[in-house]
Amino acid sequence: MAIALSNGRRWQLAAAVALLACVYLFLTGKEFAASVFASSAELPKLERAVRLSPGNADYRHRLGRYFEFAVGDPQAAIDSLRAAVALNPHDARYWFDLASAYQVTGDVANQGTALEHALLAEPTAPDVAWEAANFFLIDGDTDRALRELHVVVANDDELRDAALRESWRVLPDTDAMLREVVPARADSLFAFLGFLMGKQETDGTIQTWSRIAQLHEKFRERNLYEYVAYLLAAHRPEAAMSAWEQTADALGLSAYLPTDDNLVVNGDFSLDILNGGFDWTYVNRTGVRPVLDPSDFQQGHRSLSLTFEGPGIADAGIQQLIPVRGATTYDFSAYFKSAEFEGAGGPQIVLRDAYTGLPLYASDSLTDADFWKEVHSKVTTPASTTLLRLAIERFPAGSAIRGKLWLDGFELSPDDSSDDSSDRAPDRSPKQSKDRP
16 A cells, blocks of 8 residues: 655655765765775875774775885884774784884884784784794794794795795704604605705605605606606615605506516516606717617517717617616626618617716627627626616717617516526626727
């Protein structure tokens, strides 16, 4: 049912609506003007924004930062920032800047209190945790500092390295770092692993890698290659092979594990070359072109083809590092085929001690074989030898050479009759070619 209004009541209602509209427009206009002034980098406009909207914590915060960083008036900054945190105590940025202002004035007690509030407001904010950690370190509270550095390592990629350095400075112990600072996550553990490798803390890297392996998480193969390379350079081949075996299944590399019957990985080149870890590795050499050749092979379904064309070739650029036992005799064999070689000497298969460079075996020159031929020898390692380098070297290295070589069927296994001295291999060190100057 419609209610009829008298003309007087209509005017009263219209006036009330108009008044409310004016109030609304005034308030919204006031807030709009305040927001415009607050976006300025000029002190009078920032102060006007605060006057127009005194209950806005963000405007108080902006004014406080201006006093702190632009004017250099820490006391004025403290007054504005205290007003900001009173209006909104749940924003860590406000407490963080208030702590910075207290630090400038030397008010350590209030700086600590402000940082405590910042941590309560945002306990996982890495910038707040970083500032708090440094405050606690200066204050001598190492335990609390490490807890905040843990937050930084867990949440900030950019600050992570600095946090690890600072943590190690006060706690140079791998086990304690893994327990208190480094989260049990692959990204954080790999960052710590890289830090330890940079400091040549080899025992610590082995402990950290063990923690990574326990996660059973997938990670980049390159991480494994770099770690293995580090351990091999540190003369720790057994630890390197242990890491290789620990993570091979998780990375889909189980086919690249050595066996009791053959320590050479991927000896028939049936697998793709990883160029890392304990598989074949290679670098490009001028005058040598390597190709996996599926058209000609002795076993499996392809061979390694090396085309030589140029002077100054010392080696083919491809090699494999093989952990072995010292004072042990091994059976070594491989197959080769060659075509159209010209020039003095030729390529040879060579086994050396990877650390001393001592040659333990070198084949005859791998030329003049238009069918697959086997090279075979027993190789006895010196007592100090723990790692062999299997490579294709050229003798003599300096003169020009041209030709093509296929390689296949590399095998190295412990000799069952190694106790029989009659089976020890004769000296097969790389021979001087009669053409060598």
